[in-house]
Amino acid sequence: MSRKVRSRLDSRSRRDVLKAAGTAALATSASVVLGGSAPAAQQGAPAIRTNTQAGRRIRSFIKFDREIPSMQPVTLRALTGRMVAIRTEAAQTCYSSVGQVLMPSANAPQNIGVVGHGGVGIVEAIGPEVFAVQVGDRVVVNFHAACGWCYNCVKSRSDQCVNQGGGSQQIPAGDTADGRPVFSGTSGMTEVMIVNQEKCVPVFTDVSSVELSMLTCVGNAGLGLATTKCPVEIGSDVVVFGCGPVGLSAIQGARIKGAARIIAVEPIRYRRDLALKLGATDGVDPNQYTARSPIPGGAGISGDMFKDALVDHLREMCKGKTDRSFAGGGRVGPDHVIEAVGGDYGGVKPSEVSGPDPTGLTVLSQIWQLCSSTGTSVSCSIGYPAGSVVQISATNWADGAKHFWGGTCGGTNARRDVPRYVRLMEAGKLDMKSLAARTFPLAQTTEAYRVAMNRTVVATVVTPNA
Ligand SMILES: [Zn+2]
Ligand SMILES: [Zn+2]
Missing domain, CATH: 3.40.50.720 (NAD(P)-binding Rossmann-like Domain)
Structure with a gap:
């Protein structure tokens, strides 16, 4: 949905919205849910949620069992709950994934999952309970992001959140061609990231997505x-x-x-x-x-x-x-x-x-x-x-x-700190451009990790939709 259409919808009365939904006037959406619950009523939150992802085909770099990952077609499921679909613009290749990507694993992962430690992209669709991001927002998807409710989060150590992905790890985002469920988690090596809104920090800046991708992990x-x-x-x-x-x-x-x-x-x-x-x-x-x-x-x-x-x-x-x-x-x-x-x-x-x-x-x-x-x-x-x-x-x-x-992120709270880091980047006080030295298309994700492993540049970034 374009920003123009959204703003028209947002300006309509509740009665208009109910009427429109009842007559299925918004035929472009697979489903339309009225956001009348408590979170949805927050100021600035959109009144309408859209969900057009079911059946959409994308490509993702997936880890199966103990095998080294490979590029696979994935058919997305409908977004549920607080899930967000994000068109990936940039994702950094964290060195800690090098073993997972380049070598067969000793242990099978818990789920079939998309590889990556976060990414940056544009919100394309949101689940029925999403209230923190809107379609069209650019977001930084964080590897260490907070649910906001667990023991560690309420103790101000959200980098140690016990609900990884705010729970999104537990919900399949789509299915492989042979029908196996795919878990998106904090993946960045995919054309579309499917994560819970808790993983997303909306950013309002002109800093490039490649530079911002250094902030995901x-x-x-x-x-x-x-x-x-x-x-x-x-x-x-x-x-x-x-x-x-x-x-x-x-x-x-x-x-x-x-x-x-x-x-x-x-x-x-x-x-x-x-x-x-x-x-x-x-x-x-x-x-x-x-x-x-x-x-x-x-x-x-x-x-x-x-x-x-x-x-x-x-x-x-x-x-x-x-x-x-x-x-x-x-x-x-x-x-x-x-x-x-x-x-x-x-x-x-x-x-x-x-x-x-x-x-x-x-x-x-x-x-x-x-x-x-x-x-x-x-x-x-x-x-x-x-x-x-x-x-x-x-x-x-x-x-x-x-x-x-x-500890992993030294106490960083992504929702608090990413906007601070972005301001420092805008002010020329924080240089992430020099770190993000080489970009690779999605098809060359393995090579991007190989370069990261060999340390011939500081960091590599995959740009799945470039
Ligand atoms: Zn990482
Ligand atoms: Zn938590």
């Missing part, structure tokens, strides 16, 4: 680490491990919050250079500082478990101008440390150079050791070998003043 994660839970103060020193899309977003978040020194630790040269362009003040190649050995007898009063060349080098860089403790001196280590590295998925070696430890576990130990005694370390990565254990100092863990935050 990776950008949110990095910005969340630096701006939500990590209390980066003006004039502080921040070390960021890893300069992929998450780390480069964290670096920008630290810059925006007023950090004085931002040290980017990254083995790939072009990523260190980009970090310097986006706000880092220094770049360090971890492969230059690989010496590391356990300290005999374990952690002493300092809490150090290892003699670690990289930690020593970074501490030296962050040393204050004076050691005089009565003159503000005495700091050991940076104020805040942000980890955005993770393990090489499935042990697959990228074509670009890797860091010293492909499991990513050493970095988790290093960020804790490196962080100053009153500082904060935050982490968000995945891809560690099953059963992994991280060694940290019990002394500092139990009796120290260090803080640690873990």
Whole structure:
């Protein structure tokens, strides 16, 4: 339905609407439902819901059982409840999906699902109970979005919502050619995303969808680490491990919050250079500082478990101008440390150079050791070998003043924060264009993930309807 038609409908009286629906005058809709329930009566919500999706054929990149995903025709079902149909304009290829896309899985997924971690697109149709978005809206569909009602959501940790997709994961969006139900979830690798409205953040901006697609998962994660839970103060020193899309977003978040020194630790040269362009003040190649050995007898009063060349080098860089403790001196280590590295998925070696430890576990130990005694370390990565254990100092863990935050999006609340990030992009303070380096058509989704895996560019984006 066009905006023009919608505005005509919205301006009509309730009696007119009932009459029109009763005489089936709106023959273009497969069904017309009067929105008289409490949510629908909210100001600005459309009075009419449309649903024209049943039987529509689209193409989606689908994961079956343990197989690597493939492009499949899908016949959509009618939208129900709070479901929204969105014509996908851009979807980023999150590195954490690389294993799922490029390698047969050890375990079958729960449902046959469309691949992806969110996307950006235009709302084409809405279910009968939708009130938050309208046809024609551009929306950012978030991988970490909130139902608003679960235990974690009401505790202001919507990034840990226990109702993934606001429940949309449980409802099939369509069927394959051989009649198997397809679950859309947070998928972006499809011509049309079918998600619950809780996943959608309407955005009213001229920023391109390719740039906005960085906010569906990776950008949110990095910005969340630096701006939500990590209390980066003006004039502080921040070390960021890893300069992929998450780390480069964290670096920008630290810059925006007023950090004085931002040290980017990254083995790939072009990523260190980009970090310097986006706000880092220094770049360090971890492969230059690989010496590391356990300290005999374990952690002493300092809490150090290892003699670690990289930690020593970074501490030296962050040393204050004076050691005089009565003159503000005495700091050991940076104020805040942000980890955005993770393990090489499935042990697959990228074509670009890797860091010293492909499991990513050493970095988790290093960020804790490196962080100053009153500082904060935050982490968000995945891809560690099953059963992994991280060694940290019990002394500092139990009796120290260090803080640690873990978790996927570092506390980002998509509905609150995506509009903030968009404003920063509009103001030229947040550069997502430099991160979204290459675009691919839907038919080349596998190749887009392969490039992401090899790290030859920072991030790749699939544009299914370009
Ligand atoms: Zn992701
Ligand atoms: Zn929730």
